[in-house]
Amino acid sequence: MLYSLFQALNEAGVSGAGLFQYISFRALSALVVSLVFATIIGRRIIDTLQRQQIGEIVRDLGLEGQLQKKGTPTMGGIIIMLSILVPSLLFCRLDNVYVILMLVTTVWLGGIGFIDDYIKVFRKNKEGIPGRAKIVGQVGLGVIVAATLYFNDDVVIRTGNAPKIDTSILTEQFDEQIVQTDKHITKAPITTIPFVKSHQFDYRSLAFWAGDYQNIVGWAVFAIVVIFIITAVSNGANLTDGLDGLAAGTSSIIGAALMVLAYVSSHYFFAGYLNIMFIPNSAELVVFMAAFVGATIGFLWYNAYPAQVFMGDTGSLMIGGIIAVFAILIHVELLLPVLCGIFLVENLSVIMQVSYFKYTKKKYGEGRRIFLMSPLHHHFQKKGIPEPKIVSRFWLVCIVLALLTVVTLKIR
Secondary structure, eight states, X not given: OHHHHHHHHHHTTOTTGGGGGOHHHHHHHHHHHHHHHHHHHHHHHHHHHHHTTOBOOOOOOSOTTOGGGTTOBOOTHHHHHHHHHHHHHHHSOTTOHHHHHHHHHHHHHHHHHHHHHHHHHHSOOTTOSOHHHHHHHHHHHHHHHHXXXXXXXXXXXXXXXXXXXXXXXXXXXXXXXHHHHOTTEEOOOEXXXXXXXXXXXXXXXXXXXXXXXXXXXHHHHHHHHHHHHHHHHHHHHHHHTTSTTHHHHHHHHHHHHHHHHHHHHHSHHHHHHHTOOBOTTOTXXXXXXXXXXXXXXXXXXXXXSSOSOOOHHHHHHHHHHHHXXXXXXXXXXXXXXXXXXXXXXXXXXXXXXXXXXXXXXXHHSSOOOSSSSSSHHHHHHHTTOOHHHHHHHHHHHHHHHHHHHHHTTTOO
């Protein structure tokens, strides 16, 4: 929105309007605006939720400090959603296919989470949306993302080293020039494999048996992977949202790492120097992710221990989906097990606990458990570790994983 305005002002010769051509300026602006916006509207939304008596329903699971959280306002994910959407609409180029996909993801999964929270809070149904309906929504988003990446002509990549050219032509139109002139620009379902020297994998190679239909089948395999990743990461974020500040803090760290990866992938020379994929027209994703990081940090102002508001499914499903789709768009989805290691472990702890309980119940007639309680953060609570200490340690682990993810750009 503001980009178009300042572009017109720049063409009219207004001094300083050219700043909006720089991704770094717009990204920093989006981060600051989202951070300030979240802290300002956060208080008002919390007061509104309290007046409407939209409080968390807490079951007594024998966890320390758990019952004190009863009545704390939930559905605070609205704060995150608005704090992402407003700066993105202001500072991103709204004609960019990647930005459109991210906005759709934010509203789509935020809407599903909102409906889930609404059923739980207002209809007093602890189950919320049926699990199958929620999965259908996640699958639907995956289909939209995969189909857009296949059919949209603006979605292309370049692999290999960048040739030497005059850096003075680095303008907003540079990507368009490269797409038209570089013979190595292509449309393909290729992703990055971490820690491998020739670190690119083409999903079409899995369809070697399909003959003339290899390209279509390869894209179909890619679509299945997209659906799986979106479902897994959004559910992982949902499970992680169990302690004050845990999901918001880890998500902001993950977002910062993704912002770095998006920036180098969107820069022709950085991508060439690092021998990674160059993704034309993807620089706008840096602006969007800056808004995401600012929104999650701003939400932490009220969600840090002791939390004044919980994000609910409105926030947790949304932030997990945003992280998943963003990683897919910049072709680093295979890095998510490392970057989102916290989400992965939380997911696996639940799967292991439930599977082992069912197995032992069938074999011995009595269900047994691997952990004192799942997800994993509750296991540590059961061991008597204070909630703030668990959260801070999870943050530290997430920081290490984020740094490891970034250094995969050079470690192969």
